[in-house]
Amino acid sequence: MKKVPRIMVCVTRQKTCERLIKIGKKTALEVGADVFVVHVAKEGSNFLDNPHEGEALEYLFQISKNAGADMTVLRSNNVVNTLAEFANKNMISTIILGESPYSHNNTNIIRQLEHLLPTVEIRIVSA
Numbered sequence: 001m002k003k004v005p006r007i008m009v010c011v012t013r014q015k016t017c018e019r020l021i022k023i024g025k026k027t028a029l030e031v032g033a034d035v036f037v038v039h040v041a042k043e044g045s046n047f048l049d050n051p052h053e054g055e056a057l058e059y060l061f062q063i064s065k066n067a068g069a070d071m072t073v074l075r076s077n078n079v080v081n082t083l084a085e086f087a088n089k090n091m092i093s094t095i096i097l098g099e100s101p102y103s104h105n106n107t108n109i110i111r112q113l114e115h116l117l118p119t120v121e122i123r124i125v126s127a
Contacts, residue, residue, distance in 0.1 A: 005033035008092040009069070010083060011060055012039065013053045017098065018063050023125055024096050025067035033094070035069035038086055040079045080109055084116040094121045 009024035011017035021037055028035045039057065057073070064071035076082035087095060095117070097110060114122055 003091075003093075005031050005093045006091055007033045007035045007094045007096060008083075008087055008090070009035060009037045009096045010039075010098075011037055011071075012098070013041075013056045015056045015059050017060055020096055020098055020125055021060065021063050021067050021069065023123075024069065027094070027096070027123075028068075035067060036086075036090055036092070037064040037067075037069045037071040038074065038083065039071070040074045040076055040082050042079075043075050043077050080112040080116065083109075084113060087113075087117055087120060092117075092120055094123060096123045096125060099124050099126045 005028075007024050007028050009020050011020055021035075024035045024037070027033065037060070039060070061071050072086070074082050074086065083095075086092070095113060097113075110122060110124060113120075
């Protein structure tokens with residue numbers, strides 16, 4: 001039985017992440033994949049009390065739903081490990097991320113995920 005590709009789209013609390021979700025949906029349609037949208041919120045942060053962040057996350061939930069994806073919000077102070085755990089648990093084959101402002105730094109999220117998930121394809125979407 002052939003394994004169905006699974007795509008994880010990582011988003012922040014910004015409405016501009018809509019473009020990442022749309023790319024995830026387009027990619028999923030091309031390869032017949034399932035799509036998961038994931039946001040990791042720092043423990044102790046209360047985005048519901050911040051109208052801009054809450055509004056942005058609600059917007060991204062709706063965009064995810066329209067794209068046929070579930071959006072998961074996880075709480076952790078270790079974003080990279082949490083994303084890697086989610087990817088392993090859900091058998092993710094491709095991760096879509098926005099370009100990091102520190103893309104040449106070996107400690108950025110992208111480099112860390114590449115190290116933790118060597119068999120997962122990581123696609124970077126430029127700003």
